Amino acid sequence: MRTTLTLDSDIAALLRDKAHRDRKPFKDVVNAALRRGLSPQSKRERPKPYRVAPQETKLAAGVDRARLNQLLDEMDEDSISPGGRAARRQSRRAS
Numbered sequence: 001m002r003t004t005l006t007l008d009s010d011i012a013a014l015l016r017d018k019a020h021r022d023r024k025p026f027k028d029v030v031n032a033a034l035r036r037g038l039s040p041q042s043k044r045e046r047p048k049p050y051r052v053a054p055q056e057t058k059l060a061a062g063v064d065r066a067r068l069n070q071l072l073d074e075m076d077e078d079s080i081s082p083g084g085r086a087a088r089r090q091s092r093r094a095s
Helices: 007-020 024-037 065-080 085-094
Strands: none
Touching: 007 024
């Protein structure tokens, strides 16, 4: 069946990009998108759950894992507080 549609420019661009990426005719991409959008929820494919594969990490020599939170606290204090550790160091140097 042949019909005329007026598509929003952003939707048309998305469909053209998909047709280009998949190397399929524009008509096939539009039909597939309409089928997916109009099909009942139960028939749609559910995406596979995203899983992260854990990897072993190694810290540089001399880094104490127990002090990482303390280091982050000190860095946060320096960046937020105008009277933070860095400011205290500078005032000691000036005197």
